[in-house]
Amino acid sequence: MALDRIVNIVLRAAELVFATIVAGVTGQHLHQFRHASDWSQGRFIYTEVVAALSMFFALIWLVPFSWSFVxxxxxxxxxxxxxxxxxxxxNLLGNSCGYIFDWNNVHPISGDQCGKFKADIAFIFLSALLWLVSALLGIFWVHSHERRARVDAAHRQHHRRWYRRNRV
Incomplete structure (x- = not known):
């Protein structure tokens, strides 16, 4: 089944791209607000760490082998x-920039601070969805291959030749 491997490569590439965008935009927030409170910086630092881990794992698992599903x-x-x-x-954004899903001024590079912040949140949301879809694809792949291996083992045992000795 090559379709699942193609979907896996596309998902991993999208996860890598989205994590890179989040790391860049969040890094810009950290640079601009380096004198902010520790709690708001902690949120951005946490997001940077998650983006870095996601980039690392997406890059490693981008290699199209079957072990990337497990x-x-x-x-x-x-x-x-x-x-x-x-x-x-x-939670940090609150109502300061309007409704969270109001995408009128969203742009990760050029735009006001609210637009960049909402773009960061949008790419975080998309990245969370992609990692979840990738996990569901992995669960499906592992369970289907385990089921197929059990059926093949039962089939081999059932159709043993009469002239072969038992290997006990």
């Missing part, structure tokens, strides 16, 4: 970390 527990953990970063930054 890492679905790490995908779930990274998805949960992204969801936590999303919640922390949405």
């Amino acid at each position: 890492h679905w527990p790490v995908d779930i953990i990274l998805s949960l970390c992204w969801w936590a970063a999303f919640g922390l930054l949405v």
